[in-house]
Amino acid sequence: VFQQGNAAIHNAGLTRDFLQENNITLSDHPACSLDLNPIENVWGWMARKVYKNGCQLQTVDALHEAI
Template sequence: MVFQQDNAAVHNARLTNDFFQENNVALLDHPACSPDLNPIEKVWGWMAWEVYKNRDQFQTMDALLEAIFTTWTKVPTNLLFLGL
């Protein structure tokens, strides 16, 4: 069995690594925080930039949520497929 995971330190618990070793699970060597393992990160980054691009300070949670949902409908489709 082969398992692929992000090798960031926060995802490399000793308990998990011991389990893999004891059960002969091979880990694929992969760089930490690799964007191709989690392409949605590009979308979240774009959305945060878009929501706050005018340096808006939202006065209510409803106003912030409205900005988030409006921005979600504007996510460029090409952003969803980058790196896949």
């Protein structure tokens, strides 16, 4: 069973045809549902920590150190 959002590209005819031709079952996924992708939450948490207090990093090395 495959889950996808209701983005326009997911609902395109070619996408629907591919899924049907390959017998891929889709789970119901309501439009405008909550973002349940945990990596998005991790990225948000990390960005808030790295850039707290308006910190601006000037080099890749500085970013690595902050992370």
